[in-house]
Amino acid sequence: MYPYKKSKLYLLFSLLLIPSGISAQDESENPVSPDLKSIEERLEQTKEEIFTLFNQEKFAEIADKYCHEEITCIWHDGTSSTGRQGVVDFFANIKSFIDVMTVAPITTDRAVFENGKFVVSVGDLGDTYVMASGQELELKSKWMATLTYENDRWQLISFATLTNAFDNQVIDGFVLMRTIYAGGIGLLAGILLPIVLRRKKKTD
Structure with missing residues:
Protein backbone atom coordinates (compact mmCIF):
# COMPACT_ATOMS: atom_id res chain seq x y z
CA MET A 1 0.00 0.00 0.00
CA TYR A 2 1.29 3.43 -0.90
CA PRO A 3 2.34 5.73 1.94
CA TYR A 4 -0.20 8.42 1.04
CA LYS A 5 -3.03 5.84 1.14
CA LYS A 6 -1.92 4.72 4.61
CA SER A 7 -2.01 8.34 5.74
CA LYS A 8 -5.57 8.73 4.47
CA LEU A 9 -6.67 5.60 6.31
CA TYR A 10 -5.09 6.78 9.57
CA LEU A 11 -6.81 10.15 9.17
CA LEU A 12 -10.16 8.47 8.53
CA PHE A 13 -9.87 6.26 11.62
CA SER A 14 -8.89 9.29 13.70
CA LEU A 15 -11.93 11.24 12.57
CA LEU A 16 -14.22 8.32 13.36
CA LEU A 17 -12.80 7.88 16.85
CA ILE A 18 -12.79 11.53 17.92
CA PRO A 19 -16.58 11.95 18.38
CA SER A 20 -16.78 8.72 20.36
CA GLY A 21 -14.02 9.85 22.70
CA ILE A 22 -15.60 13.25 23.24
CA SER A 23 -19.01 11.72 23.91
CA ALA A 24 -17.60 9.34 26.52
CA GLN A 25 -15.74 12.19 28.21
CA ASP A 26 -18.86 14.37 28.32
CA GLU A 27 -20.89 11.57 29.91
CA SER A 28 -18.29 11.03 32.62
CA GLU A 29 -18.00 14.73 33.40
CA ASN A 30 -21.78 15.32 33.42
CA PRO A 31 -23.48 12.53 35.37
CA VAL A 32 -27.17 11.99 34.88
CA SER A 33 -29.15 14.28 37.19
CA PRO A 34 -31.42 12.58 39.72
CA ASP A 35 -35.13 12.31 39.11
CA THR A 163 -41.08 28.96 67.68
CA ASN A 164 -41.43 32.74 67.44
CA ALA A 165 -40.67 34.03 70.93
CA PHE A 166 -42.34 37.38 70.16
CA ASP A 167 -45.69 35.83 69.17
CA ASN A 168 -46.02 32.85 71.44
CA GLN A 169 -49.05 31.81 73.48
CA VAL A 170 -46.93 29.94 76.01
CA ILE A 171 -44.80 33.00 76.75
CA ASP A 172 -47.86 35.27 76.71
CA GLY A 173 -49.57 32.97 79.19
CA PHE A 174 -46.50 32.91 81.41
CA VAL A 175 -46.26 36.72 81.38
CA LEU A 176 -49.97 37.00 82.19
CA MET A 177 -49.68 34.57 85.11
CA ARG A 178 -46.62 36.41 86.40
CA THR A 179 -48.51 39.71 86.18
CA ILE A 180 -51.49 38.26 88.02
CA TYR A 181 -49.19 36.75 90.64
CA ALA A 182 -47.32 40.02 91.15
CA GLY A 183 -50.58 41.97 91.27
CA GLY A 184 -52.00 39.56 93.83
CA ILE A 185 -48.96 39.95 96.04
CA GLY A 186 -49.18 43.74 95.74
CA LEU A 187 -52.88 43.72 96.61
CA LEU A 188 -52.31 41.43 99.58
CA ALA A 189 -49.48 43.63 100.81
CA GLY A 190 -51.69 46.71 100.43
CA ILE A 191 -54.35 45.13 102.64
CA LEU A 192 -52.08 43.64 105.29
CA LEU A 193 -49.64 46.52 105.69
CA PRO A 194 -52.18 49.04 107.13
CA ILE A 195 -53.44 46.36 109.53
CA VAL A 196 -49.92 45.67 110.77
CA LEU A 197 -49.21 49.40 111.15
CA ARG A 198 -52.43 49.96 113.15
CA ARG A 199 -51.56 47.12 115.50
CA LYS A 200 -48.11 48.54 115.96
CA LYS A 201 -49.53 51.95 116.89
CA LYS A 202 -51.86 50.38 119.47
CA THR A 203 -49.00 48.54 121.14
CA ASP A 204 -46.95 51.74 121.22
Missing part, protein backbone atom coordinates in the same frame (compact mmCIF):
# COMPACT_ATOMS: atom_id res chain seq x y z
CA LEU A 36 -36.10 15.22 41.35
CA LYS A 37 -39.81 14.65 40.93
CA SER A 38 -39.47 11.04 42.09
CA ILE A 39 -37.33 12.12 45.05
CA GLU A 40 -39.87 14.75 46.10
CA GLU A 41 -42.72 12.26 45.87
CA ARG A 42 -40.89 9.77 48.10
CA LEU A 43 -40.00 12.53 50.55
CA GLU A 44 -43.61 13.70 50.77
CA GLN A 45 -44.71 10.14 51.41
CA THR A 46 -42.07 9.76 54.14
CA LYS A 47 -43.14 13.05 55.74
CA GLU A 48 -46.78 11.96 55.78
CA GLU A 49 -45.88 8.62 57.35
CA ILE A 50 -43.74 10.24 60.06
CA PHE A 51 -46.24 12.89 61.10
CA THR A 52 -49.18 10.49 60.95
CA LEU A 53 -47.35 8.34 63.49
CA PHE A 54 -46.60 11.51 65.48
CA ASN A 55 -50.29 12.40 65.73
CA GLN A 56 -50.91 8.84 66.89
CA GLU A 57 -48.16 9.32 69.51
CA LYS A 58 -46.19 6.35 68.19
CA PHE A 59 -42.84 7.96 68.94
CA ALA A 60 -40.88 4.72 69.37
CA GLU A 61 -42.01 3.58 65.91
CA ILE A 62 -40.87 6.88 64.40
CA ALA A 63 -37.47 6.47 66.04
CA ASP A 64 -37.04 2.88 64.87
CA LYS A 65 -38.24 3.29 61.29
CA TYR A 66 -37.35 6.83 60.29
CA CYS A 67 -34.51 8.06 62.51
CA HIS A 68 -30.84 7.42 61.84
CA GLU A 69 -29.10 5.79 64.78
CA GLU A 70 -27.04 8.97 65.29
CA ILE A 71 -29.85 11.50 64.77
CA THR A 72 -29.45 14.90 66.46
CA CYS A 73 -32.48 17.01 67.41
CA ILE A 74 -33.09 20.50 68.79
CA TRP A 75 -36.49 21.08 70.39
CA HIS A 76 -38.83 23.98 71.21
CA ASP A 77 -37.59 24.27 74.78
CA GLY A 78 -33.95 24.71 73.74
CA THR A 79 -32.93 21.19 74.72
CA SER A 80 -31.28 18.71 72.38
CA SER A 81 -31.20 14.95 72.07
CA THR A 82 -29.10 12.42 70.19
CA GLY A 83 -29.84 8.93 69.02
CA ARG A 84 -33.14 7.11 68.68
CA GLN A 85 -33.54 6.61 72.41
CA GLY A 86 -33.00 10.32 72.94
CA VAL A 87 -36.00 11.04 70.72
CA VAL A 88 -38.19 8.59 72.64
CA ASP A 89 -37.06 9.97 76.01
CA PHE A 90 -37.82 13.56 75.00
CA PHE A 91 -41.42 12.81 74.11
CA ALA A 92 -41.89 10.68 77.20
CA ASN A 93 -40.81 13.70 79.25
CA ILE A 94 -43.07 16.30 77.65
CA LYS A 95 -46.07 13.97 77.76
CA SER A 96 -46.02 14.47 81.52
CA PHE A 97 -47.48 17.98 81.06
CA ILE A 98 -48.94 17.86 77.51
CA ASP A 99 -52.03 15.72 76.96
CA VAL A 100 -52.43 16.00 73.18
CA MET A 101 -50.03 17.07 70.40
CA THR A 102 -51.15 17.37 66.78
CA VAL A 103 -49.34 18.67 63.71
CA ALA A 104 -50.33 19.45 60.11
CA PRO A 105 -46.96 20.16 58.48
CA ILE A 106 -46.26 21.59 55.06
CA THR A 107 -42.93 21.82 53.23
CA THR A 108 -42.02 25.33 52.06
CA ASP A 109 -38.46 24.75 50.79
CA ARG A 110 -36.33 21.75 49.90
CA ALA A 111 -32.72 21.32 48.69
CA VAL A 112 -31.27 18.12 47.22
CA PHE A 113 -27.53 17.40 47.52
CA GLU A 114 -25.13 14.85 46.01
CA ASN A 115 -27.55 13.57 43.39
CA GLY A 116 -30.24 12.79 45.93
CA LYS A 117 -28.18 11.28 48.72
CA PHE A 118 -28.95 14.12 51.16
CA VAL A 119 -31.97 16.41 51.40
CA VAL A 120 -32.70 19.44 53.59
CA SER A 121 -36.37 20.36 54.02
CA VAL A 122 -37.97 23.25 55.93
CA GLY A 123 -41.58 24.18 56.50
CA ASP A 124 -44.44 25.12 58.81
CA LEU A 125 -45.29 22.62 61.53
CA GLY A 126 -48.93 23.58 62.13
CA ASP A 127 -48.67 22.42 65.73
CA THR A 128 -51.32 22.62 68.44
CA TYR A 129 -51.09 21.37 72.02
CA VAL A 130 -53.58 20.60 74.75
CA MET A 131 -51.86 21.02 78.09
CA ALA A 132 -52.55 18.91 81.17
CA SER A 133 -54.31 21.98 82.59
CA GLY A 134 -56.78 21.88 79.69
CA GLN A 135 -55.36 24.96 77.96
CA GLU A 136 -55.05 24.67 74.17
CA LEU A 137 -52.09 26.34 72.46
CA GLU A 138 -51.24 26.98 68.82
CA LEU A 139 -47.54 27.74 68.41
CA LYS A 140 -47.16 28.13 64.60
CA SER A 141 -43.69 26.58 64.74
CA LYS A 142 -41.17 26.08 61.94
CA TRP A 143 -39.33 22.82 61.31
CA MET A 144 -36.16 21.78 59.51
CA ALA A 145 -35.06 18.24 58.71
CA THR A 146 -31.99 16.71 57.09
CA LEU A 147 -32.48 13.26 55.59
CA THR A 148 -30.20 10.71 53.98
CA TYR A 149 -31.14 7.81 51.73
CA GLU A 150 -29.86 4.57 53.26
CA ASN A 151 -31.06 0.96 53.14
CA ASP A 152 -33.68 1.82 50.49
CA ARG A 153 -35.43 4.43 52.64
CA TRP A 154 -35.17 8.02 53.83
CA GLN A 155 -33.86 8.49 57.38
CA LEU A 156 -33.72 11.60 59.53
CA ILE A 157 -30.20 12.54 60.57
CA SER A 158 -31.20 15.88 62.12
CA PHE A 159 -34.42 17.61 63.09
CA ALA A 160 -35.11 21.02 64.62
CA THR A 161 -38.17 23.03 65.60
CA LEU A 162 -38.35 26.77 66.19
Whole structure:
Protein backbone atom coordinates (compact mmCIF):
# COMPACT_ATOMS: atom_id res chain seq x y z
CA MET A 1 0.00 0.00 0.00
CA TYR A 2 1.29 3.43 -0.90
CA PRO A 3 2.34 5.73 1.94
CA TYR A 4 -0.20 8.42 1.04
CA LYS A 5 -3.03 5.84 1.14
CA LYS A 6 -1.92 4.72 4.61
CA SER A 7 -2.01 8.34 5.74
CA LYS A 8 -5.57 8.73 4.47
CA LEU A 9 -6.67 5.60 6.31
CA TYR A 10 -5.09 6.78 9.57
CA LEU A 11 -6.81 10.15 9.17
CA LEU A 12 -10.16 8.47 8.53
CA PHE A 13 -9.87 6.26 11.62
CA SER A 14 -8.89 9.29 13.70
CA LEU A 15 -11.93 11.24 12.57
CA LEU A 16 -14.22 8.32 13.36
CA LEU A 17 -12.80 7.88 16.85
CA ILE A 18 -12.79 11.53 17.92
CA PRO A 19 -16.58 11.95 18.38
CA SER A 20 -16.78 8.72 20.36
CA GLY A 21 -14.02 9.85 22.70
CA ILE A 22 -15.60 13.25 23.24
CA SER A 23 -19.01 11.72 23.91
CA ALA A 24 -17.60 9.34 26.52
CA GLN A 25 -15.74 12.19 28.21
CA ASP A 26 -18.86 14.37 28.32
CA GLU A 27 -20.89 11.57 29.91
CA SER A 28 -18.29 11.03 32.62
CA GLU A 29 -18.00 14.73 33.40
CA ASN A 30 -21.78 15.32 33.42
CA PRO A 31 -23.48 12.53 35.37
CA VAL A 32 -27.17 11.99 34.88
CA SER A 33 -29.15 14.28 37.19
CA PRO A 34 -31.42 12.58 39.72
CA ASP A 35 -35.13 12.31 39.11
CA LEU A 36 -36.10 15.22 41.35
CA LYS A 37 -39.81 14.65 40.93
CA SER A 38 -39.47 11.04 42.09
CA ILE A 39 -37.33 12.12 45.05
CA GLU A 40 -39.87 14.75 46.10
CA GLU A 41 -42.72 12.26 45.87
CA ARG A 42 -40.89 9.77 48.10
CA LEU A 43 -40.00 12.53 50.55
CA GLU A 44 -43.61 13.70 50.77
CA GLN A 45 -44.71 10.14 51.41
CA THR A 46 -42.07 9.76 54.14
CA LYS A 47 -43.14 13.05 55.74
CA GLU A 48 -46.78 11.96 55.78
CA GLU A 49 -45.88 8.62 57.35
CA ILE A 50 -43.74 10.24 60.06
CA PHE A 51 -46.24 12.89 61.10
CA THR A 52 -49.18 10.49 60.95
CA LEU A 53 -47.35 8.34 63.49
CA PHE A 54 -46.60 11.51 65.48
CA ASN A 55 -50.29 12.40 65.73
CA GLN A 56 -50.91 8.84 66.89
CA GLU A 57 -48.16 9.32 69.51
CA LYS A 58 -46.19 6.35 68.19
CA PHE A 59 -42.84 7.96 68.94
CA ALA A 60 -40.88 4.72 69.37
CA GLU A 61 -42.01 3.58 65.91
CA ILE A 62 -40.87 6.88 64.40
CA ALA A 63 -37.47 6.47 66.04
CA ASP A 64 -37.04 2.88 64.87
CA LYS A 65 -38.24 3.29 61.29
CA TYR A 66 -37.35 6.83 60.29
CA CYS A 67 -34.51 8.06 62.51
CA HIS A 68 -30.84 7.42 61.84
CA GLU A 69 -29.10 5.79 64.78
CA GLU A 70 -27.04 8.97 65.29
CA ILE A 71 -29.85 11.50 64.77
CA THR A 72 -29.45 14.90 66.46
CA CYS A 73 -32.48 17.01 67.41
CA ILE A 74 -33.09 20.50 68.79
CA TRP A 75 -36.49 21.08 70.39
CA HIS A 76 -38.83 23.98 71.21
CA ASP A 77 -37.59 24.27 74.78
CA GLY A 78 -33.95 24.71 73.74
CA THR A 79 -32.93 21.19 74.72
CA SER A 80 -31.28 18.71 72.38
CA SER A 81 -31.20 14.95 72.07
CA THR A 82 -29.10 12.42 70.19
CA GLY A 83 -29.84 8.93 69.02
CA ARG A 84 -33.14 7.11 68.68
CA GLN A 85 -33.54 6.61 72.41
CA GLY A 86 -33.00 10.32 72.94
CA VAL A 87 -36.00 11.04 70.72
CA VAL A 88 -38.19 8.59 72.64
CA ASP A 89 -37.06 9.97 76.01
CA PHE A 90 -37.82 13.56 75.00
CA PHE A 91 -41.42 12.81 74.11
CA ALA A 92 -41.89 10.68 77.20
CA ASN A 93 -40.81 13.70 79.25
CA ILE A 94 -43.07 16.30 77.65
CA LYS A 95 -46.07 13.97 77.76
CA SER A 96 -46.02 14.47 81.52
CA PHE A 97 -47.48 17.98 81.06
CA ILE A 98 -48.94 17.86 77.51
CA ASP A 99 -52.03 15.72 76.96
CA VAL A 100 -52.43 16.00 73.18
CA MET A 101 -50.03 17.07 70.40
CA THR A 102 -51.15 17.37 66.78
CA VAL A 103 -49.34 18.67 63.71
CA ALA A 104 -50.33 19.45 60.11
CA PRO A 105 -46.96 20.16 58.48
CA ILE A 106 -46.26 21.59 55.06
CA THR A 107 -42.93 21.82 53.23
CA THR A 108 -42.02 25.33 52.06
CA ASP A 109 -38.46 24.75 50.79
CA ARG A 110 -36.33 21.75 49.90
CA ALA A 111 -32.72 21.32 48.69
CA VAL A 112 -31.27 18.12 47.22
CA PHE A 113 -27.53 17.40 47.52
CA GLU A 114 -25.13 14.85 46.01
CA ASN A 115 -27.55 13.57 43.39
CA GLY A 116 -30.24 12.79 45.93
CA LYS A 117 -28.18 11.28 48.72
CA PHE A 118 -28.95 14.12 51.16
CA VAL A 119 -31.97 16.41 51.40
CA VAL A 120 -32.70 19.44 53.59
CA SER A 121 -36.37 20.36 54.02
CA VAL A 122 -37.97 23.25 55.93
CA GLY A 123 -41.58 24.18 56.50
CA ASP A 124 -44.44 25.12 58.81
CA LEU A 125 -45.29 22.62 61.53
CA GLY A 126 -48.93 23.58 62.13
CA ASP A 127 -48.67 22.42 65.73
CA THR A 128 -51.32 22.62 68.44
CA TYR A 129 -51.09 21.37 72.02
CA VAL A 130 -53.58 20.60 74.75
CA MET A 131 -51.86 21.02 78.09
CA ALA A 132 -52.55 18.91 81.17
CA SER A 133 -54.31 21.98 82.59
CA GLY A 134 -56.78 21.88 79.69
CA GLN A 135 -55.36 24.96 77.96
CA GLU A 136 -55.05 24.67 74.17
CA LEU A 137 -52.09 26.34 72.46
CA GLU A 138 -51.24 26.98 68.82
CA LEU A 139 -47.54 27.74 68.41
CA LYS A 140 -47.16 28.13 64.60
CA SER A 141 -43.69 26.58 64.74
CA LYS A 142 -41.17 26.08 61.94
CA TRP A 143 -39.33 22.82 61.31
CA MET A 144 -36.16 21.78 59.51
CA ALA A 145 -35.06 18.24 58.71
CA THR A 146 -31.99 16.71 57.09
CA LEU A 147 -32.48 13.26 55.59
CA THR A 148 -30.20 10.71 53.98
CA TYR A 149 -31.14 7.81 51.73
CA GLU A 150 -29.86 4.57 53.26
CA ASN A 151 -31.06 0.96 53.14
CA ASP A 152 -33.68 1.82 50.49
CA ARG A 153 -35.43 4.43 52.64
CA TRP A 154 -35.17 8.02 53.83
CA GLN A 155 -33.86 8.49 57.38
CA LEU A 156 -33.72 11.60 59.53
CA ILE A 157 -30.20 12.54 60.57
CA SER A 158 -31.20 15.88 62.12
CA PHE A 159 -34.42 17.61 63.09
CA ALA A 160 -35.11 21.02 64.62
CA THR A 161 -38.17 23.03 65.60
CA LEU A 162 -38.35 26.77 66.19
CA THR A 163 -41.08 28.96 67.68
CA ASN A 164 -41.43 32.74 67.44
CA ALA A 165 -40.67 34.03 70.93
CA PHE A 166 -42.34 37.38 70.16
CA ASP A 167 -45.69 35.83 69.17
CA ASN A 168 -46.02 32.85 71.44
CA GLN A 169 -49.05 31.81 73.48
CA VAL A 170 -46.93 29.94 76.01
CA ILE A 171 -44.80 33.00 76.75
CA ASP A 172 -47.86 35.27 76.71
CA GLY A 173 -49.57 32.97 79.19
CA PHE A 174 -46.50 32.91 81.41
CA VAL A 175 -46.26 36.72 81.38
CA LEU A 176 -49.97 37.00 82.19
CA MET A 177 -49.68 34.57 85.11
CA ARG A 178 -46.62 36.41 86.40
CA THR A 179 -48.51 39.71 86.18
CA ILE A 180 -51.49 38.26 88.02
CA TYR A 181 -49.19 36.75 90.64
CA ALA A 182 -47.32 40.02 91.15
CA GLY A 183 -50.58 41.97 91.27
CA GLY A 184 -52.00 39.56 93.83
CA ILE A 185 -48.96 39.95 96.04
CA GLY A 186 -49.18 43.74 95.74
CA LEU A 187 -52.88 43.72 96.61
CA LEU A 188 -52.31 41.43 99.58
CA ALA A 189 -49.48 43.63 100.81
CA GLY A 190 -51.69 46.71 100.43
CA ILE A 191 -54.35 45.13 102.64
CA LEU A 192 -52.08 43.64 105.29
CA LEU A 193 -49.64 46.52 105.69
CA PRO A 194 -52.18 49.04 107.13
CA ILE A 195 -53.44 46.36 109.53
CA VAL A 196 -49.92 45.67 110.77
CA LEU A 197 -49.21 49.40 111.15
CA ARG A 198 -52.43 49.96 113.15
CA ARG A 199 -51.56 47.12 115.50
CA LYS A 200 -48.11 48.54 115.96
CA LYS A 201 -49.53 51.95 116.89
CA LYS A 202 -51.86 50.38 119.47
CA THR A 203 -49.00 48.54 121.14
CA ASP A 204 -46.95 51.74 121.22
